[in-house]
Each structure stands twice: as structure tokens, then as C-alpha cells.
Amino acid sequence: MTEELISRFVVARRKYIESQFHNLNPMQRQAVLTTDGPLLLLAGAGSGKTTVLINRIANLIRFGCASDSNLVPDTVEEEDVFFLEQLQEPLSDSDRRRADYLCALDPVKPWNIIAVTFTNKAANELKERLVNMLSPEAGEVWAMTFHSACCRILRRYAELVGYTGSFTIYDTADSERVMKDIIKEMGLDDKTFPAKYVLSIISREKDSMTSPETLLSRAEMSGEFRALQVARAYNKYQTRLKENNAVDFDDIILLTVRLLQENEDVRAYYQQKFRYVLVDEYQDTNHLQYLLTSLLAGGYENICVVGDDDQSIYRFRGATIENILDFEKQYRGARVIRLEQNYRSTQSILNAANGVIAHNMGRKGKRLWTSNPQGDPVVVYEASDERAEASYVSSQILAGQRRGKAMKDHAILYRTNAQSNALEYDLKRNGIPYRIIGGTRFFDRAEVKDMLAYLCVINNRSDDLRLKRIINNPPRGLGPKALDTAQRLATAEGKPLYEVVFHPDAYAPLEKSATKFKNFTQIIEGLAQLLVADMPLPEFYEELMLRTRYAQMLQEKPTEENKTRLENIRELKSSILSYMENTQQPTLAGFLEEIALYTDLEEYNASDDAVVLMTMHSAKGLEFPNVFLVGFEDGLFPGMRSIGDHEEMEEERRLCYVAITRAKQNLTITHARSRMLYGRTAAAMPSRFLREIPEDVMVKKGGYHTYGQQSCGDNFTYTARYTQPQVAPRPDFASSMASNTPKTPMLELNRGDMVSHTAFGTGVVLSVMKMGGDALLEIAFDQIGTKKLMAKTASAHMKKL
DNA sequence: TGACCACAGTTTTTT
DNA sequence: ACTGTGGTCA
Numbered sequence: 001m002t003e004e005l006i007s008r009f010v011v012a013r014r015k016y017i018e019s020q021f022h023n024l025n026p027m028q029r030q031a032v033l034t035t036d037g038p039l040l041l042l043a044g045a046g047s048g049k050t051t052v053l054i055n056r057i058a059n060l061i062r063f064g065c066a067s068d069s070n071l072v073p074d075t076v077e078e079e080d081v082f083f084l085e086q087l088q089e090p091l092s093d094s095d096r097r098r099a100d101y102l103c104a105l106d107p108v109k110p111w112n113i114i115a116v117t118f119t120n121k122a123a124n125e126l127k128e129r130l131v132n133m134l135s136p137e138a139g140e141v142w143a144m145t146f147h148s149a150c151c152r153i154l155r156r157y158a159e160l161v162g163y164t165g166s167f168t169i170y171d172t173a174d175s176e177r178v179m180k181d182i183i184k185e186m187g188l189d190d191k192t193f194p195a196k197y198v199l200s201i202i203s204r205e206k207d208s209m210t211s212p213e214t215l216l217s218r219a220e221m222s223g224e225f226r227a228l229q230v231a232r233a234y235n236k237y238q239t240r241l242k243e244n245n246a247v248d249f250d251d252i253i254l255l256t257v258r259l260l261q262e263n264e265d266v267r268a269y270y271q272q273k274f275r276y277v278l279v280d281e282y283q284d285t286n287h288l289q290y291l292l293t294s295l296l297a298g299g300y301e302n303i304c305v306v307g308d309d310d311q312s313i314y315r316f317r318g319a320t321i322e323n324i325l326d327f328e329k330q331y332r333g334a335r336v337i338r339l340e341q342n343y344r345s346t347q348s349i350l351n352a353a354n355g356v357i358a359h360n361m362g363r364k365g366k367r368l369w370t371s372n373p374q375g376d377p378v379v380v381y382e383a384s385d386e387r388a389e390a391s392y393v394s395s396q397i398l399a400g401q402r403r404g405k406a407m408k409d410h411a412i413l414y415r416t417n418a419q420s421n422a423l424e425y426d427l428k429r430n431g432i433p434y435r436i437i438g439g440t441r442f443f444d445r446a447e448v449k450d451m452l453a454y455l456c457v458i459n460n461r462s463d464d465l466r467l468k469r470i471i472n473n474p475p476r477g478l479g480p481k482a483l484d485t486a487q488r489l490a491t492a493e494g495k496p497l498y499e500v501v502f503h504p505d506a507y508a509p510l511e512k513s514a515t516k517f518k519n520f521t522q523i524i525e526g527l528a529q530l531l532v533a534d535m536p537l538p539e540f541y542e543e544l545m546l547r548t549r550y551a552q553m554l555q556e557k558p559t560e561e562n563k564t565r566l567e568n569i570r571e572l573k574s575s576i577l578s579y580m581e582n583t584q585q586p587t588l589a590g591f592l593e594e595i596a597l598y599t600d601l602e603e604y605n606a607s608d609d610a611v612v613l614m615t616m617h618s619a620k621g622l623e624f625p626n627v628f629l630v631g632f633e634d635g636l637f638p639g640m641r642s643i644g645d646h647e648e649m650e651e652e653r654r655l656c657y658v659a660i661t662r663a664k665q666n667l668t669i670t671h672a673r674s675r676m677l678y679g680r681t682a683a684a685m686p687s688r689f690l691r692e693i694p695e696d697v698m699v700k701k702g703g704y705h706t707y708g709q710q711s712c713g714d715n716f717t718y719t720a721r722y723t724q725p726q727v728a729p730r731p732d733f734a735s736s737m738a739s740n741t742p743k744t745p746m747l748e749l750n751r752g753d754m755v756s757h758t759a760f761g762t763g764v765v766l767s768v769m770k771m772g773g774d775a776l777l778e779i780a781f782d783q784i785g786t787k788k789l790m791a792k793t794a795s796a797h798m799k800k801l
Numbered sequence: 802t803g804a805c806c807a808c809a810g811t812t813t814t815t816t
Numbered sequence: 817a818c819t820g821t822g823g824t825c826a
Binding site for chain 1: 802810811812813814815816
């Protein structure tokens with residue numbers, strides 16, 4: 001073929017491939033078709049980042065590097081060039097097949113692509129959409145979290161870094177337990193050396209790959225007492241973990257990095273395996289994760305990182321925004337593509353977001369734009385206090401509902417979880433269904449952890465930590481003394497605790513408790529036998545609940561709490577079942593790993609029609625038609641700790657940016673003039689971020705904006721104003737009631753009276769304590785439990801039955 | 802071993 | 817205000 005034909009082929013090929021991604025905008029398409037070499041994708045909020053990622057992988061699998069290459073295979077003939085040039089939509093199946101075949105240049109096998117994310121949710125979404133778009137074979141792409149990818153590598157080569165392939169994963173709580181023990185053993189004061197604090201230092205040291213030995217010698221040189229103790233604790237901690245064949249979350253990455261650095265053949269294997277490396281949410285990576293990705297991509301250097309420096313909100317957990325800012329320095333010749341068209345929000349919302357984020361210094365610089373309509377201005381509402389704020393939000397949600405919005409179209413986002421209380425109260429009062437995301441997770445519940453601990457010990461007898469958790473739970477007469485003796489013996493012999501406990505007869509000091517120990521190990525061994533005999537996991541779990549007498553213990557005292565606990569441990573069985581459904585070869589070890597790395601079971605589920613409440617952090621990556629951002633006050637958001645610290649302020653501002661850009665159509669920001677926080681009511685100034693929102697896209701409501709000169713009186717009546725007519729004003733605290741005492745006569749109530757409350761439903765009066773002209777009532781409500789109310793204020797919302 | 806009291810701490814969160 | 821924790825006592 002002539003030179004001319006070859007270049008015509010390249011052009012036609014590119015055109016055909018482009019046509020396969022016609023639904024993307026030019027920038028998105030460029031991001032998809034730029035296949036080779038380092039690529040930094042700056043993807044603004046709502047710019048279709050995930051879509052790009054998926055199409056990029058699809059392009060690699062279908063066409064390899066053809067869209068980014070001038071190479072033409074020798075097999076291409078003149079006729080092929082004409083064929084491509086003449087192609088016209090719509091294509092017949094056979095034309096399409098031929099075009100695909102002609103254009104593909106070294107198409108990539110799914111298992112030669114790795115796409116790392118931070119959350120399982122993101123990884124699953126990626127995988128799912130890939131399979132839907134391409135074929136089941138696309139499921140072979142390594143679409144995983146950092147931790148699951150590393151685990152997969154580590155399980156294979158654990159021996160090379162000093163562990164067994166069956167290592168256990170310690171979560172944060174486990175690590176804390178270990179550290180607490182160590183601090184105690186070292187005779188240190190746990191006030192001066194809180195386990196959490198020591199662990200945070202260790203985590204930072206791990207991030208910079210400092211070994212305990214290095215830190216120890218460095219501390220010895222400095223001669224600083226604190227540093228020395230911390231280094232010793234680090235050393236002990238690492239030793240303890242190794243003895244238990246356990247790794248913490250940091251270790252998973254650290255050990256993988258070390259494995260790849262120190263073993264040329266392993267490194268070479270993965271470097272040639274992963275022809276293409278993609279990293280999602282790159283702004284959230286820490287130094288270790290940077291090392292990991294650059295090691296993995298070290299062969300072909302086909303690394304594509306996607307992120308938004310303006311959305312980096314996890315500095316507090318080790319993310320370094322420098323990774324994304326310095327990408328071009330770390331990878332010479334890196335290409336940069338910006339996705340700045342936003343498909344999510346109205347002009348007003350976007351302008352507000354841009355106005356705020358523009359105040360940050362350390363950023364790549366990016367300006368989101370949209371072709372969406374201007375939309376309504378951002379509403380900034382001033383409330384008198386957090387209850388009035390909540391009441392306004394509820395009223396607006398009800399108004400939204402009247403305009404035809406679904407409940408789930410509304411989200412309320414706050415800076416701190418503590419703020420959800422006042423909101424919940426008011427939503428409940430107005431009968432608005434809501435769901436709170438976040439808080440204590442299922443797998444963090446004590447009873448669930450207990451059951452998991454049993455499973456862990458059966459899986460790995462040398463898991464001392466979990467063994468100690470369950471050996472006397474339910475109580476088996478193996479108290480602290482017996483356990484302490486056993487532990488001492490184990491330490492002396494350098495054996496796992498279980499071995500001592502398994503052969504108590506071999507140790508004279510254990511004479512008294514030998515039988516009890518044996519009873520316990522018999523339970524464990526008996527259960528382990530069932531697994532050896534291939535009993536299916538769900539049945540096995542039933543046996544476990546039974547034989548350990550854990551379920552029985554809960555049934556014996558059927559309090560409300562214990563009933564919930566029983567439900568929870570039964571619920572764990574459905575986790576096992578769903579694990580079995582999604583795995584070809586289910587094993588106990590496999591299940592435990594999944595639990596350890598997949599904790600976000602309680603996720604935002606778009607199916608039920610309820611208002612969603614969550615922190616601004618949890619909202620990242622989500623979007624809602626109507627968004628309420630509450631608590632925009634200096635000291636709360638930005639938080640007290642951030643004010644005065646430049647870096648922290650920028651992070652708070654980024655969080656603000658993230659929060660604002662969650663909204664699609666309507667954004668309401670509220671602040672209160674006084675707020676009760678930590679049991680104290682304090683005056684609050686509007687957040688400085690509010691001043692950074694351009695005036696022309698916002699409208700102020702509430703407070704003095706509505707009430708003019710009455711800006712500092714205490715006779716505000718927001719509550720009444722925004723409450724549903726049939727609902728009386730909510731009970732209030734005496735202090736703020738001075739000018740607002742209800743005219744309703746105080747109910748004369750006695751112990752045992754039944755009452756009906758507009759907000760809390762029906763209940764029975766438990767106690768009445770006279771206080772001046774008022775009385776403190778304690779009422780057990782059927783639905784929500786026991787509440788303490790002041791008789792005077794509560795009378796307005798309550799009637800005697 | 803369990804129940805009760807004093808006391809501190811209290812941003813954000815994934816793995 | 818609230819909650820979880822750690823210590824003491826029966």
C-alpha cells in the first residue's frame with residue numbers, strides 16, 4: 001500500500017472509532033480515545049466521569065490502541081481502505097463486524113486492564129456497566145478497590161513478605177484493641193498515649209514506608225521520650241500482627257508495594273500483565289497508593305488517572321492532593337484532558353459552586369460550565385436556631401412534594417452527624433419519610449463482630465485477638481485471670497494463644513480451668529470439623545449460633561436490645577447467602593475477606609421514596625434534584641478547627657464545593673443565628689462561604705431579611721410560620737419561651753395516664769415531677785421510646801386519653 | 802459477673 | 817446533650 005493509502009486508512013479508522021462513541025462530547029471522546037501513555041483526566045463534578053471511564057475501557061477492549069496510533073497492519077489492503085471510507089450509518093451487522101475487525105489494533109484482553117477505585121460501590125458499578133455494555137468477558141477486568149486488588153496479589157505471594165497466604169485482615173477497631181493492650185503492657189499512660197493517636201502516627205509512617213526499625217533508630221537518635229515510646233509501640237504492634245498472621249488496612253497496600261519493589265519477577269509479571277492501569281478518584285490517593293499505581297503501570301506506562309483536585313476532601317485520612325497536582329511532573333509527557341462541561345446542575349448552582357471554589361489557591365484551575373438553564377436562584381435562609389432551621393427545611397420539602405417532587409428527590413446534607421437530630425425530629429413531626437445514611441454500620445455492631453470473631457478463629461486459630469473476644473462470650477467461666485495465665489504461657493513459648501488453650505493439661509498453672517478451656521476448644525474444633533466435612537456455610541452458621549450458645553444467651557434475656565441483636569446475627573446469615581450467590585467457590589476464608597473489605601452494606605438505596613440525610617462527605621458522587629445544605633455557620637462549617645489554618649480552610653471549601661454541586665435543580669442553604677452544640681447554645685455567624693457565593697445567583701430569606709428591623713428580638717415565630725396548620729408549635733425550652741408561652745392550659749397529668757402527642761404518638765406517663773408552676777413529665781411513647789417533656793410546653797401538643 | 806455511676810470527649814470515613 | 821467507657825461495688 002502507498003503512503004497515501006496508509007494515512008487515509010488511519011483517518012478513516014479514527015473516524016469509524018469516533019463514530020462508535022458519538023454520544024460523548026468532544027472532550028469526553030478525546031479522553032476515551034487517548035489510549036497510550038500517562039493521561040491525567042481532570043473531571044469536574046457532574047462531567048460524566050464514570051461514563052468516560054467505562055467507554056475508555058470499552059475502546060481498549062474493542063479497538064486496542066488503534067484510535068491513538070498511526071500504525072497500520074500489513075494485512076490491510078486497498079479495498080479495506082475504500083470500505084472504511086464509504087461506511088455509512090446505519091451499518092449492517094456484517095459491515096460492522098468487518099469494520100471492527102479492520103480497525104482493532106492489538107485489542108486488549110479484559111484481564112490486562114486494571115481499574116482501581118476507592119469504594120466497592122464504585123468498583124461494582126464499573127464492572128456492572130462494563131459487562132452490560134460489552135460482554136460477560138468484560139467482567140475479567142480487574143475493577144477493584146485498592147485493597148481488594150492488593151489482597152488478591154498478596155494472597156498469592158504473602159510468603160515473600162513474611163506472611164501466610166491465609167492472613168487475616170484487622171479493621172480499625174481490631175488495631176485499636178491491639179494498640180490499647182500494647183500501651184498497657186508498656187506501662188504507658190493511655191491519656192498521654194491514646195491508642196488512636198499512636199495508630200495515626202503509625203499510619204503516617206507506613207504511608208512513607210518507614211519500618212518500625214527505622215523509626216526506632218531515628219527516635220533513639222533524637223532522644224525524645226514520646227517519639228521513642230511511639231516507635232516502640234509501632235514495633236510491638238507490627239510484631240503482634242505478624243504473630244497473628246494479621247495485616248491492617250495500611251499493611252495491605254504497604255506489603256504489596258514492598259512485594260513489587262523487592263521481587264523483580266513478581267513486579268515484571270504484573271507490569272506486563274497490566275497493559276492499562278486506570279485510577280479513579282485520584283485526588284484521594286495517598287503516597288503509598290501512588291507508589292502502588294506507578295509500580296503497576298511501570299511496564300507500559302499506560303496510566304490514566306481520573307480525578308478532580310477541587311473534590312479532594314479526605315486529607316484527614318492521608319490523601320495528598322499533591323498526587324494529582326504533581327502528576328505531570330511525575331510522568332513526563334503526560335497528557336492532560338479537562339472535562340468541564342457539567343450535565344448535572346443549573347447555571348445558578350454552578351455559578352455558586354464556581355464562586356466558592358475560586359477562593360482556593362492550590363488548584364489546577366478549572367471552570368465548570370453548563371448548557372443547562374439558569375434555573376432558580378440559590379436560596380439562603382436564616383433561621384433563629386437549629387429547630388427553626390429544621391422546620392424550614394421540612395416545610396420546603398412538603399412544598400416540593402406539592403409541586404410534584406418525590407420524597408427521594410430531596411437530600412439534606414450537613415457537616416457533622418450530630419446535626420441530624422434536630423432534622424429528624426422535625427421530619428418525624430411532619431410525617432416526612434426519611435433515611436439517614438452513615439452512622440454505625442452493620443458490621444460494626446458488637447454482636448455481629450462476635451459472630452465474625454468465631455468465624456475468624458475457626459478460619460485461623462492463631463488469631464489471638466478474635467479468640468480473646470469470644471473465649472468467654474457467652475460467659476464460660478474463663479475470666480481475666482485464667483486468660484491472663486494462658487496468655488503469659490503462650491507468650492513465654494512464643495506460641496499462639498489457641499495452642500495453649502487447646503492443650504491446657506500440658507500446663508500446670510491451668511489446672512483449675514483446664515476443663516473449661518477444653519469445653520471451649522471442643523466447640524471450635526467440632527465446628528471446624530463440620531467445615532472439613534463440607535457442610536454448606538449457611539447451615540454451618542446455624543450450628544455456630546447453636547453450639548456456641550450465643551443465640552441462647554440472647555434469648556434468655558429477651559430485652560428489646562437483645563431482640564435486635566438476635567435479628568442482627570441472623571441477618572449475618574443473609575450476608576453469607578448473598579456472598580454464596582455471587583461466588584463460584586464459596587469458602588469461609590473468602591466470606592471473611594469480603595466482610596473485611598466490603599463494609600458498606602448499608603448504602604444509599606434509591607428504591608424507597610424517602611428524604612435522604614447524610615454528611616456532605618458521604619454525599620460525594622451522588623446527586624439530587626433538591627438539596628438542602630444546613631448549618632452554614634462559622635465554627636460549624638467551616639469547622640472551628642479549620643478556621644485559621646489555611647490548608648484546612650481550603651479542604652473545607654472543597655467540601656463546600658462538593659456539597660453545592662450535588663444539586664441538580666434547587667439548592668437551599670440554611671444557617672441559624674444560634675445553635676445548640678455540645679449541650680450549649682451559642683450565637684453563630686453566617687458561614688464565610690456564603691459571602692463567596694455570587695450575589696446575583698442567590699436570594700436571601702428568613703431572619704432579618706424577611707423581618708426587617710426585628711433582627712435581634714427573641715420573638716421570632718418561624719416555627720409557627722412554616723408548620724403545617726394542623727400541627728401545633730413544637731415543645732420548646734423554657735429559656736426561649738419567655739415571650740412565647742402557649743395559651744393552652746397545662747394538662748393535669750398523673751402517673752399512668754395515657755396521652756396522645758402530635759409528634760410522638762401515644763404513650764403512658766411514667767412519672768411527674770413538679771417544678772415551680774411547671775412539671776417534668778417522663779412519658780413512654782409506643783413508637784419512639786421514653787421522652788422527658790415539660791408539662792407547660794408539651795400541653796399544647798398533647799391530649800389526655 | 803453484672804449493674805451502676807462518674808467522666809470525658811465530641812468533624813469528616815473507606816478499606 | 818449525649819454517649820460510650822472504665823472503674824467500683826454487691
